[in-house]
Amino acid sequence: MKQPGNQAERRMAMEVKTKFIIKSLLGFIIGLFVGLFFRFLNAQTDYGEAFILHLVMSGILGLLAMGGSVVYDIESWGLLKATVSHYVLVIFDYTVVAVFLKWYTRISDFLISIVIMTVLYAMIWLFESLMWKKTIGEMNAELKKMQER
Amino acid sequence: MKNMIDIEVVINEKYIEPLVTIQTSSNTRQVENIIYAIENVSESDFPQIAAYQDSRLVFISQRDIVRAYVDGRKVMLQTDDDIYTVKKTLMGLENELNSLRFLRISQSEIINLYKVKCFDFNAVGTVGVEFDIGIKTWASRSRVKDIKAKIKANEAAGKSGRKEDGYGSKN
Numbered sequence: 001m002k003q004p005g006n007q008a009e010r011r012m013a014m015e016v017k018t019k020f021i022i023k024s025l026l027g028f029i030i031g032l033f034v035g036l037f038f039r040f041l042n043a044q045t046d047y048g049e050a051f052i053l054h055l056v057m058s059g060i061l062g063l064l065a066m067g068g069s070v071v072y073d074i075e076s077w078g079l080l081k082a083t084v085s086h087y088v089l090v091i092f093d094y095t096v097v098a099v100f101l102k103w104y105t106r107i108s109d110f111l112i113s114i115v116i117m118t119v120l121y122a123m124i125w126l127f128e129s130l131m132w133k134k135t136i137g138e139m140n141a142e143l144k145k146m147q148e149r
Numbered sequence: 150m151k152n153m154i155d156i157e158v159v160i161n162e163k164y165i166e167p168l169v170t171i172q173t174s175s176n177t178r179q180v181e182n183i184i185y186a187i188e189n190v191s192e193s194d195f196p197q198i199a200a201y202q203d204s205r206l207v208f209i210s211q212r213d214i215v216r217a218y219v220d221g222r223k224v225m226l227q228t229d230d231d232i233y234t235v236k237k238t239l240m241g242l243e244n245e246l247n248s249l250r251f252l253r254i255s256q257s258e259i260i261n262l263y264k265v266k267c268f269d270f271n272a273v274g275t276v277g278v279e280f281d282i283g284i285k286t287w288a289s290r291s292r293v294k295d296i297k298a299k300i301k302a303n304e305a306a307g308k309s310g311r312k313e314d315g316y317g318s319k320n
Contacts, residue, residue, distance in 0.1 A: 073291070075255055081273065143265060146304050
């Protein structure tokens with residue numbers, strides 16, 4: 001069984017941590033803009049406390065979603081594990097924020113949004129898997145050619 | 150203490166290319182080591198790797214190495230038949246190994262491309278590596294690009310007839 005040596009492990013953890021910090025910051029900013037965009041879409045014009053709270057929560061959602069995407073960089077995690085982990089993280093935060101900020105008046109609307117996101121995740125995962133299978137297939141063909149030399 | 154090997158050199162015009170004959174009462178490990186040493190001298194400058202098995206020192210020909218990996222604090226070397234320890238870091242070992250034939254597939258493993266049977270992408274979404282000897286391991290997805298490039302580089306080297314790998318004919 002292969003296990004990373006301590007030094008290599010530390011180095012890798014450092015890389016993931018820095019990536020996480022950078023992605024989280026970027027995600028927060030993007031979240032802010034998305035929050036602003038939705039407020040604009042819903043033609044809400046009050047700029048009080050509720051507005052600030054909404055922006056901050058949007059930012060946090062973005063932070064978690066983008067920062068959380070570092071799970072895909074974890075070497076030992078398969079694509080499925082990374083996708084499911086990211087999905088669970090995002091759906092959980094989204095639910096908490098949506099409930100807390102009362103984004104939906106009808107639960108059916110909220111559930112529809114969950115279904116849409118689930119389908120999107122599944123589609124992206126399927127697409128990624130197919131792309132990987134193709135890449136690996138090509139690699140095997142090349143390997144055969146190389147070894148027959 | 151290791152026995153000193155008696156070396157006899159016989160000059161004979163008949164042998165334009167030297168013929169090496171080893172006379173021994175039995176085919177011991179030492180005899181095998183001598184053969185490897187001679188084979189590697191006549192090939193290139195890819196050094197044999199000093200490896201240990203139960204504190205016994207052995208020199209392993211690079212062409213026999215399947216993979217090198219980190220196991221806890223130790224760096225292991227696996228050949229077709231055996232597993233050895235190496236007193237180097239994985240990075241240090243990487244510098245000694247033929248860069249065309251060997252490559253890093255993850256933070257803790259280097260493989261010999263010519264010992265690989267095939268790659269696969271399983272349901273769990275990891276890149277599997279299966280060796281000719283039946284052992285399986287995984288490669289980091291982020292290194293797949295490098296693996297592909299290395300395979301292409303080997304093909305290119307083969308086509309041009311360059312003996313860059315230094316091992317002569319196919320392993």
